[in-house]
Amino acid sequence: MVIMMKHEPKDCWVNGYNPDLLRAWNANMDIQFILDKFSCIMYMMSYVAKPEHEMTEFLNSVIRDVKKSNVNERDEMKQIMQAYAKHREVIGQESVARVCSLPLKKCSCTVIFIQTDEDGLKMSLPLSRLKDMGPDEEDVWMSGLPEKYKNRLATGDFNDMCLADFASGCRVLYGRQTEGANAIPLQNDKGFIQKRTKGKSAIIRFTRFSEKKLPEKFYRRLLKLYFPHRTDDELKSEYHPTYEDFYNRGRGGSVKQYVDFNRK
Template structure:
């Protein structure tokens, strides 16, 4: 390892880490240091979108286009995006499980065809999700935890 580090001749920033969150913030800010000024840029785009009397969908599209046209992208990243190649690969499967309190969870609406079949007073507009399916799991899976169930579903 020492030989690699000497041959690399790169700048190394070493710190003793006591706070995981502070470490994550540092890493993210280091990775995105070329993106400094983006907040001001996006604020400007949001102001322009609001002044344009656009509906919400077109405001979001305007801000997204503004951002896309202002971000510096490496030639490699641009090539991967153009060829629709994955920027990352993983050897582990990752599943996001929203475990926020139920009243704070976002949800997907049922498809239009399913919504049309509902009665006028129905409030059952949420599509099914992992947590709902987990609560209805078969008796033989009773000992499975939510994480095991979601990763196997």
């Protein structure tokens, strides 16, 4: 079944559109009602996986040549990837953008990813510094945003600030930026930060966990983002050894109220 929009004869060549979206999009649009989920999926996938017969034949020849050479799987995938990147077809707009070094995407707001998982990815110190460390040294990781948050100032608004507010309202300074008048030093020589200007708060992103399937990771994320702390040990207690229990019953129930207020 297909819904046909009623048109006046003079509008027979006008696509379906929405006035509000048209002002925001400022380009051609052709809107249709979706009645069949499967047809919608097929329509989108046909755009994502447009057939490129010449590219398929070229990649098959590259794969055959690579199989004949004595290379490992990593180098094999690297050669195939380079062949695809250098020979794939691109539209005129993308060609112009790449030749002129124009950004293919941009955002008016800064986006910050916050690591909340205990087993999250970490960056090690440079090899030049690791060589000078002893074999029993444990502090071999670079300080990320959570570590800088834990070493924030203990005065003013910083003391009661949660990690989400810290990441959204402050930015980390590097190099000569640390010499600016608005640079704020962190404790324990963990670097410098600067408060973002009003109206320029960053958008925070984080890994989402299922409350039913992974309750501990779910509640750790809530506490990590929205409960002020200086160490991870403060996200639990002796009487509330799990993140879920500490969230629901910690400090007489005030932890949940604090987290929910900051989250809102």
